[in-house]
Amino acid sequence: MSNELTSLVDLLDLERVEQDIYRGDSREAVVPRVFGGQVAAQALVAACRTVPEGRLPHSLHSYFLRPGDPGAPIVYTVDRIRDGRSFTTRRVVAVQHGQPIFHLSSSFQTYEEGLEHQEPMPEAPDPETLPTAADMLPRYAELFRGSDVPQRLMKARAAVDLRYVREPPFASAGEPREPRSQVWFRTNGKLDGALDDPTLHICLATYVSDMTLLDSVLLAHGRGGWAVGDVVGASLDHAMWFHRPFRADEWLLYDQVSPTSQGGRGLGSGRIYTRDGRLAVSVIQEGVVRVPRGQD
Template sequence: MKHINELLSLLELEQLEDNLFRGHSKSVGNSTVFGGQVLAQSLYAAMKTVPADRQVHSLHSYFILPGDLEIPIVFQVERIRDGGSFTTRRVKAIQKGEPIFFMSASFQLEQEGFDHQITMPNVSPPDWLVSWEDLAQKFGDMLPENIRKFLNLERPIEFRPVELVNPALPTKSQPFRHIWMKAKGEMPSDPQMHQCVLAYSSDYNLLTTALLPHGAEASFGNVKIASLDHAMWFHRPFRMDEWLLYAIDSPSASNARGFTRGNIFTQDGHLVASVVQEGLIRPKMVDRG
């Protein structure tokens, strides 16, 4: 996928009947379905069963089994509650008769209330930075083939890292990372599609932040990485075709799991979403499946 329209087509599921949808997958370099894809598709399915005047404000999900890229995914929506201000949905993603992913999402009417936020980190603006593709072109001959392929993959989202890390010679560093991101192409006006695309994009860069304090021991290809859960809160309106800063940290890693958090800001400093994820980060020498 090299343009946002390709991702939007992937996220727009086929409705089979009430509360039942079907979608397909596209590889992002993995042999299994990308977690951000099934997350965003599940959110899309939930949105299609909710009144248009209610916007998602939070979601909580678990990755159960790896998804098969070659067969469709069926999304079953359960209508948990329709209240005066909040609506709750639960989504089960199914392949071969088994759930591969669960998500609960809550939607809310727009309401007045208190307003505050933390300050956006002071980092270099995106115009000063280079993208993953630019890094691959500049340093491709010095990078291992698997890393070069990863950086060169065509994606509908452009990522520009603030901190440059040499993936061929990783050194131990503090578990903090800042990445600017933006859709490649103009997005439609529907805010729900911007939320779905942000959910998709939020699964990038999280777990690898938990590897930063471990240097070469946790270098690319030496560990098995898999998302276990993913939670997300939407605070304020935004557009995915404008630059967003993803500020990520990893407070802890233990028992073959890495815990990561992220705050997402507009370029003018508004906090629009927050993310938390835990995932498997197990050295391959002790991999047990």
């Protein structure tokens, strides 16, 4: 694995404080607060560690309550709501400085056969034909007017190889487009040996799922987002459904659309497909999307 992926895996390896209480480190993201995908992934890790063997997450529903402090650890308390014959339910509260910053409910299921259907995977170019972040970001250096945004983006996403199918919002500000964005992603290295755990693949996809989901909202209005300073935003809630097995270290297509925005909020809906066309994950998120005063 790359050093960056090793660091991310370590970040998700929570310390057990006592039964059903875990502690995780936090680190600064691109903006000066804890990245929402980190909190969601760590909370899911905490829940997974209290679940009977053989049961994997099939859904999570969560709310971001307060900005996280990247300079302080986060304590995760797990509530064992129910252990049924087929399903398990857990609730997790993430706390910093004595206050809850995040709340997650997750359901787990023992594998079973059932009816199968899915919507087909949308068309997208092969990921190998698309530029890496290291190739793409220098093209838009003039947009950032000498700021360190490109460097912060590279550092925050170094553990993930994420490739935009079309230009990202910051590269097309001022030009409204169809409210749809696609990215291919995979971890920057293979998960082998003891790390080849289905729950880790799921938690890593949870981490990545918060990176680009609201891009489609920005595209609809020709806004570049926080990166160019024409939008102020933050995640409000986040829901995921895990349909089929997948590997986070193999290419996944994240197809994202925005059906609506209103009231200072925008809704993003995403579907994650394996390269061979299986619908693996569905994602929905609402976030604050505000235009700074003087720019509306």
